[in-house]
Amino acid sequence: MGLFPEQCNDDRDSSLCTCCCTGSMCNRNEKCEPRNCPTVPSTFQNGAVKCSDSNKPGSICEFTCTGEDFTLQPSPEAASSQCLPGGRWSQPEQCCAKPCPPYLPMDYIVLLHAKDQQTLDFYTEAFGHSILTTYKHGQDSMRIALIQFSGAPHPEMAVTLNQTANMDAAGVLKASGNQKHVKTADGKVNTGAALTYALDLIKRHVRDPNRHVEVVDVTTDAMSDDDVTGPAQALRDAGVLTFVRYIRRDSKESYNLTQLLEIAGDKNRVSIVEKNRKPAKDNSLFLQSYVCDNICRFHYGAV
Template sequence: MTSFRHFIVLLVACSVLSAIHALKCMTCQGWTSFEDCDVNGRIKECMPNQNSCETVIRRIHNSRQLIFKQCKEKNTCRENMLQNTRLSGSSTQCNSDQTSSFCTCCCDTDMCNIAASACHPSVVKPLAGNDCPIQPSFLSHGEVTCFNENNAGSVCQYKCSDVDYFVYPVGHETNVCMRNGTWKHETPCCGRSCPPYFVYDFLNLVYVSIPEGRKLIISIFEGWNTANVIAEDAAKSAMLWFGESPIASSAIKFNDYGASKRRQIQLIRDKAVEKKNESVNIGAAINYALDNLMTPEAGMRDERVQRGISIFTDRISDDDAIGPAKQARRLGYNVMVLYVGTEVSNDERKHFNEITGGDELVFYYDHDAGSFGADSWQFLVENFCSSPCDHVMHEHDMV
């Protein structure tokens, strides 16, 4: 039994070492130039028995050249390369004095088949051109590896090292320095899918006096938390119920629940208020929130994070809400109104538009929590998820 254990340990150790030392090769199939091959190909980690990078250059009737790059078992690659000197007509298989040729090259170090190969100088000439701007030495949440630095024909590989991050734009995992001194495309970023990764500080001001309004609001936020990631580098929200005046005992700050969805929902359930029809002073609620909730002390993050105020109401404001809302917008907050009701007058629409600064930020709903928020959700996705690079905390340590 002990010997069997030792065998298993040795087998696992060998597997790990094999994975660590796996050869990496550029791979592509049938491109007409080395530049196109490296731009459109991909860097591949070879199988344990594939310990060579192979490049094949096929020239057809002097008018067309096709490039193939792949991982290959070393002995097989060497045998293919030996065919370069095989007689073909009056010359050899790999030649420059006939209309067609077939050349194979082998190498055995990481990325050794990047750019032009030295298979046969008379058939394949190295790239010559201008240097490109130097690529960054690292990506936030990822890494950059460049082969042949920033010289013409160099290839850079981008890899995201953190969980849930991916290279954006998709397909830009590699980049090539072209002969004119420019990179094939701009340096990508390591981004995350948005949604569910909104990077946003939401303040929710709530006045809902309809029957079972408290239950409706709880359902809305349970749905939101299920669909999104709540974290210090993703979405965070604060909440305040109000009526004639702000209800301080209902306040939930950004830093009251850490990154715990369960804790946040429990706080909403515990502090949600069943409102009756009374005066509604949205302006007073906005002023209270700006002074007490939208602050670093309450857990609001720095300027890297977009900020918004969402006002849930089933009535227009009895006080001046337009002035405080304008002040919030001047401070950089997106102000949204989510009206919960079955009917809305033109005067109410005008009032809400003046609070938000535009009708595209006012959303009207009936009392069905199941369909609540579809339009506002779509607005958020279209306006705050256009580029994952804009929705990533670019340092790990949060302020």
Template sequence: MKFWIVSIFVAYAIASVTALKCITCKNAMSFETCDLEGKQRCMENQNLCETVIRRYNNQLRISKGCKNPKPHRNYPMPNDRPSGKSTKCNGDEVNSFCTCVCEGDSCNTGLDNCIFPISVPTSLQVGHNNCPAPPQSFPHGKIYCENGVCRYQCTSPIYELWPAGRDQNVCGADGHWQYDTPCCARPCPPYVLYDSLSLYHFKPGSIENAIRTLTEIMGSVHVGPESTILAGLSFGYEPVESSVIHFKDGYNINSYGILFGERLQTFQDGTLVNTGAAIQYAIDNMFRPELGMRNHRVPKTISIFTDSNPDDDVQTASENARNLGYIIYVYAFEREGVVFDDDRFLEITGDPKHIFKFGKNFDSFPDTWWKDLQEHFCQDPCAHALHDHEL
């Protein structure tokens, strides 16, 4: 059983390995035109994406493609050599040449890493319109301002500009920018920012459907230090302390799956199901910074996976959790001889949309769960990334 549980979790965590893909073009007259020509799948020995910019009489010619890393070990060092008024990669000469390489799928998208500075000087470089100064940094990307126009680019393959298409901003004659500053955001889901703690209570006959549900949830979100992290606990009459998985151990889906398979407990009929006690235990002993819980900027959830009705007072502990801002879900799995008490489950969640019930024949995860996930955690793409890395 434990090997089967671990195998399911690991299967969801293994990513398929594919060749690098780079934006490819030849002598395009703008970055936008170049990027429209699409991606090329690189050869096995080509682990870098390259951008080459040539300037003839102040007219750009841009080429991009795949590159073998060996001839390029010293880049961008050669581009720091003197040329004209500044260095080899510059915009102050009518004729210049610049090349640079980067790692990651489509990392050579958009403005080039070599030419444009990452930070913006305190004095605004936008001419005479006196717009407010642009941000001094652009998390997960870079910003370049000149002659009343700011351009934005995300520098990580998993981040994209949001709102889409806002890669340029113009300072208007009225002294206001055309748009608010965009951000570099990740798709949500799968990059969902929250601390997710699960409480488990199962009799031996109903565990399989619960495992399928849990693995579908875990397979739909990215688990990592800047997205979802996991914690878990089995409970019956009381919390099983030997089953605890703390948030500090839940940054990786593989390691969590192994611990889950080793520590998950099942309970025989006749065991009291003290769900309220388990919720209060989690609040007091698991939602703690020293055990890996992140700060107030990261939403918190408690998910209860069960095949039984609660036997104790759940309202007090659940209200304590909700007053702390924690969102509570119940996932109830049909078991012979058990009729679920929806009123008791509602005492736990405080919201009927947070109760999900599953029959013996597991089919698929309800669409309402996906909708709820997006409503709670994906409304503002600029807010669900820890841009300053303060966890």
């Protein structure tokens, strides 16, 4: 049975590895052979990297950020990393990124159904304001789309990704605040159709899918009349995070939790909110943690 190099002490030259085996060869000790570390990219986006001896053991790589407003992430204080004998770097993979928050590389698409203008206004004031005023907007950060739907999506009232990419927070707030309630004559609520519309929108306006998070957030005060399982899964298969926020009149109103879970795909991405009351859970905090805690994964396109 062979040796297991991962059992070596990374920080010691010529440390001993113990091979677990059977028979007369059991507990045999051998010296570890130093191993190269993973190759450091020769080009360091929005920065520069200089290594003393490539990716060989003992080599020290120094990182600097040159882009405006860019800092080393995830450890700003760790400007250098050494290749240890066991074949790993002494620091996590570094990248140069803008501070997160307020910069979130994300496309945030809200699919909104409201039975009346009052509920529509409640959404934009209670939820939209928080998202819009907390984070930066633009091509290097967050783009937002707001699309009303009922029996079908209503693109005539949409605030689009391309529009908000060139707006500041005040401009996006004004555009979202100008929403007027619309509905189809049949009175239907087809969330599945809205989810399919969102996927098409993402495909047509996507930036770099490896370096931006795509999010679809369904906010509704009614259960869907059409199938949501297939369209929601199609979004997740395309790498899109799906959320759902159900706004109910009061604590006595029932709802179909199974359907909400089919939309979100995870109970942690389901919110139940009572109309005109402050929500107990804010999706923006989940999104912030998901993106900012893994910012270098998006920088390297390794999501």
